[in-house]
Amino acid sequence: MMARYDQNKDGKIEMRELAEILPPEESFLVLFRSQQPLSSIEFMEIWRRFDSDSSGFIEVNELKSFMKHLITKNQLGDISDDKLDEYAKSILKLFDANNDGKLELKEMAKLLPTKENFLKQFQKITGQSGASQGKGILGQKTLTRSEFERVFSYYDKDKNGTIEGDELNGFLKDLMEHEGNEKRLKRIPTDSEIAALATQIMKSCDSDGDGVLSVDELHRVICRT
Template identity: 35%
Template sequence: MAEPKRKGWKTREFIESRWNITRDNIQPVTATGFLKIWTKYDQDANRYLEREEISRFLRDFINSEASSLAQAAEHGRSVTSANKARTISESDLRELTQIFMEEFDQDRDGKISIRELTQILPVEECFRVVLDHEMDAASGLDYVKIWQKYDVDGSGHLEMEELKLFLHDLITKNHPERQMDPKKLTELAKIVMTLYDTNGDGRLGLSEVVRLLPSRENSVQLVLDKARQLQRLTQSDINKILERYDQDHNGTLDGEELENLLVDLLDAMQGDKSYSTHDLKELKRAVLKGCDMDGDGKICKKELAVILLAVVQSGLSALYGGIGDPVRSAVMNKKPAQKK
């Protein structure tokens, strides 16, 4: 059975079917260019694009890219693209805006955050290239270890100077001989802060830092999406999650392993909303109280199944019920692969 499609696929398929505009034939923009685009359309500077601002962006984006495809075809580069390229009509614009908002406006407040825009506009940021290619893939899972290293004052946030240390180490990790120009590092930190500081307070919280780390495929999100779509959670799904986060391969999750799992769980359930180190500690406390059946401070495969089934059935709030009925009684007798 095919894996569930990821968020944004309807928008991308609609754009491709109407105008043959794909991420492969869009000219990428730099991080600086992206910020200029964002500033142009975020006219009220509230760090979100409302529906009308989104419509203006989508109209200009489609018209510009369709024109580029047509020009390319005139020079013999893409005849097929030119045949399909055309400016967007008002009816198409309304339909595209509606699809986009339905996919990305999770809390239905009529606005989209800055990161959501990168789902259809490829951003060739220097920092994203660094994060994707310069850092070891496995280290992208060490959320808590990375956080603790750079949150040197224990404030629960990365200030600008801490962020620069974080970025410097990412860039030079596999190339210790590389020298970082302080001015370029400061500029890079400002760009990262602008793109990922969701509440505009000039510092990055745990959720914001996690989202800029490399290898950011949320395994918990994939399993939860699949379980909801198929109305079941299989033993294979549970095994994959355990293998993904069990870095010492002892068959259980504890310490940083458990915290890394819970970070991804928070990220999957919170959507674009931020969460803090306090939220992580509270969730860990609740999970160990409600789901650690033998009280050993670790989560085994059976206990992991309880956690995942509870979330699939009742959401994140199910994990805050304590050791009694709210969490365990609803799922203890439910086999993972059994259909609802």
């Protein structure tokens, strides 16, 4: 095995060397699993980028574009369109649970390694106003101002003082998963559910109508009942 596949003769099988040993679907999964875990913001950035028609699904051609991007990013050389087709069919066979020929958000989430939900560390949170008004958006424990600022800073990826676009989508994905786990639903929200909640929150909380959430506006999202 080492003589055949250890191409650079360093006494170890590297990721790309291992990929040559495995069947196509497994070799590509090795490539996926070798990536650094993604935050929900990074996951939503990838989702929005490769769901090019905004259908709420990653279809075969979009999946091929994503795989080609990943191969180029990892400098794995050129790949033929036939080989991309083979990889795409293998990935769909493994992760397309309802066999509709495309990946919905929860199926894509099972494919890509992601970090632990950031909100998990704040079990049963509301926010300061929630303590007196009943259940808040994250449960029953009071969220201190410093904890709130940690949440805001984490999802404000570009540090421009606002939460917008994929930052908001990543926050809502984590929030809905957290709430689902609290209710023992154990499920990942769909793209349409995230989009609907984003629209609802922007409509009710974007008080100045600038299309982004400021610190105070996001504070109202977390603290409202």
